Amino acid sequence: MMEHEMYEKLMEEVDIGVHAVDMNGNTVIYNTKMASIESMDKEEVINRSIDQVFKFKSGEPSTLERALQEGAEFKNIKQTYLNNKGNEITSVNHTFPVWKRDTIIGAVELAKDVTMLEKLIQENMDRAQRSYSFEDVIGQSTEIKEIIEYAKRATRTSSSVLIIGETGTGKEIFAQSIHNGSDRSSKPFISQNCAALPDSLIESILFGTKKGAFTGSADRPGLFEQAEGGTLLLDEINSLSMHLQSKLLRVLQERSVRRIGDTRDISVDVRIIATSNEDPIEAITNQHLRKDLYYRLGVVSLFIPPLKDRKDDIKMLSDYFIQKYNALFRMNIEKVDENVMQFFMNYEWPGNVRELEHLIEGAMNITDHETAIRASHLPMHIHKRIKAASDGSKSAAPDFHQEEPAEEKPAASTGQMGLHDFLYYQEKQFILKVLEENNYHVKDSAAQLGLSRQSLHYRLNKLNIQKLRL
Template identity: 55%
Template sequence: MTMTDAQLKVLYEQIIERVDIGIHAIDVSGKTIIYNKKMRDLESMTAEDVLHKDLRDVFAFRENEHSTLLKSLQQQQQVRNVKQTYFNNRGVEITTVNQTFPVEAEDALIGAVELATDVTKMERLIRHKLAHTQTDYRFEHISGKSASLQEAIDVAKRATRTQSNVLIIGETGTGKELFAQSIHAASARSVRPFVSQNCAAIPDSLIESILFGTTKGAFTGAVDAPGLFEQAQGGTLLLDELNSLNIHLQAKLLRVLQEKKVRRLGSTTEIPVDVRVIATMNEDPIDVIRAERLRKDLYYRLAVITVFIPPLRERTDDIPILIGEFLQKYNALFEMRVERISPDVLQFFMQHDWPGNVRELAHAIEASMNVMQHELEIEMHHLPYHYRKQQPVVQPTLRITSDSTLPLAEQLLQLERQVIIQALQQHEGHITNTAKQLGMSRQSLQYRMKRLNITTNGMK
């Protein structure tokens, strides 16, 4: 059965509306007659904003720059692979690479059509990376005195003496980028760029271009642009969440690490690069290799030095120290004077699993202080709802106080000591039962008791 003209018209309209490339057509007077969904999306405009209006009344162009669509119409020439930056009716900057051509019917010019590929996001990413290559953190910014954390810091500090690649392993929120920046800042590369990229934040279609760069004409919309390896020349490139990078790109990354040369997409020229790579993972690499999501040869190439950052639940000794630092930070930020947390809150914090680790603890303190007014102490009712609805394992039966004239860190140690003593008394000095009730290992409780000079003598 042959389609009618009306059916063909509907088919053409559906194709134009659903194709994944911007289509913008104007008539001979410069008024828009076709403006598809992809074009509306990349220009953040509606059909009513553009259709049947003169192009020159809707869009603005930089000085000495003109519309490629109007140029093609006026000169009756095809324009290929031209990068264009312009502004929509709200002043938002848009960057596209255009294929534009005039349209004739019966030997008469009837309009022009532009096929546009959006490269705005890539342009912004590249600018952001070029503008943000400095480190903000040093080893002295890493807070905590637990043995497991100090071991991680010691390994990271030894890594500053060499140029070897580093793999940092730790759960989300443990501070992997803080460690990476500290290694760079204490190394001989500190005067050169530090460039960071989260591999999970960028789709596969863009990450290759961002890492290795592009050459004009490599694909539709490609422009000459350096990749992150070139931007980090002489310095450090942090590849965050490496386990999110697909296997195909892992093979290309391995080649760059082995040969110390990078080839932009679409180019045959290899560019020597002197870059130290620090990669981070939030999973056990052995599990990821076993699941075939990480190449074993890439793992060995990166894990020359491996830093394991312990989760917060395994270094609860550091919680009082971190609480003190976060109180100081948010007091300064919010212009408040919160001095401490209540014994109930401390006890809850010491028992909580902290799946979000240090970042989660910081957010808990920040959220609590946002609902406070003039109080000096964070209490349970200040905590976010998802904490308050959890039933604490131990409810104190005694009033626990601290000497408010002491420094905050010492007050927190006093509170911790009293919580442990009370729990021991409830269990008549039984170490195993007390540790279980406090949500920690027997060894951890014994370590705390020794550090806080707590004995079970005289307990019944």
């Protein structure tokens, strides 16, 4: 009796599907894991033959039937079939006959579920054939909805676009979405990170080369020519040298490009989308971005909000990443623990959405049959802060929803403050004055300042100005 109970417990707890049939092909063992893999109830399968419940490709018997008929063992065989509801199941099976002396009395199948993995592989193949669209932007906050609406308007023309945002906010997703929503969607979308390569190499990649221009050079079109009719994304444009920014400005103005070593210009029809991980005003001040290039690129300027400014999206993003890695890792995590979510809501997220995704992915690598991501699954420095928060310690994660700090005061003389601090203070005072004149209405203040409403919001966040009316 005890052995039977232990056997029953084993069948229920083992994390692999078990399906056994007798010599007539009728099911005699069908454990909970197998029922989960095949989305079936045990009662629908027990004491019924395989072909009464499942449907296989025409002329292709199941591995269980083959084990009965042929007396052969099959290892690591991938099998795709339909359950009685018509749902497609894919599993990797180890199937073998059960012998009693010289007679086969049944067969057993041990199955691993790869249905979700198959779907994910197919989704990745589909994604490789299509780039991002606005539907791929995850979020429900007012901030992200507003930027999506602005970006959608940019699909109607071929004007240059400058996308500003911190690292990890998803700038390339917006760039690809604008391309795919425009009339240029059937033409190439080409991306180049300007910070990834040295100037000499970037120049030849962008503009192309003429055979004989330098040793080993050949006739090769640059990215502008390759993107003809489509869109060229220049990522981290503020990392490009001033010399190359000057050449880029010439291409934008004249709509033609000259290969290195060539004497003729080639007309190009390319839309430029550029990104910057630095405030353009600061980039110009620090000589990381030419002012004339900024005006040329920033015909449409999109400011992607950092994750700390769109806290309403953290739960949705967390759920999205959990489902993504559930499918990839064949796991069943359901949620983020309440204490962890509270930390997420108070955390500043210096790495933005990318950091959140990496935290979720890392935590899911650590979980062991749990259904929730807990503090113990996170990196030690974060784990300690969450534990401190739950213990009421002062070392808990800081609350970033504090009241606005007291207004900064300039030093006694300009000689006692740096240029950056001086410009920050002067800009803040000027914007506060305009806001006060317009009774803190953002729309009216933006019009007076000659900025878009979105651009003013970006400046307000940078300057920590919070007293507003929409």
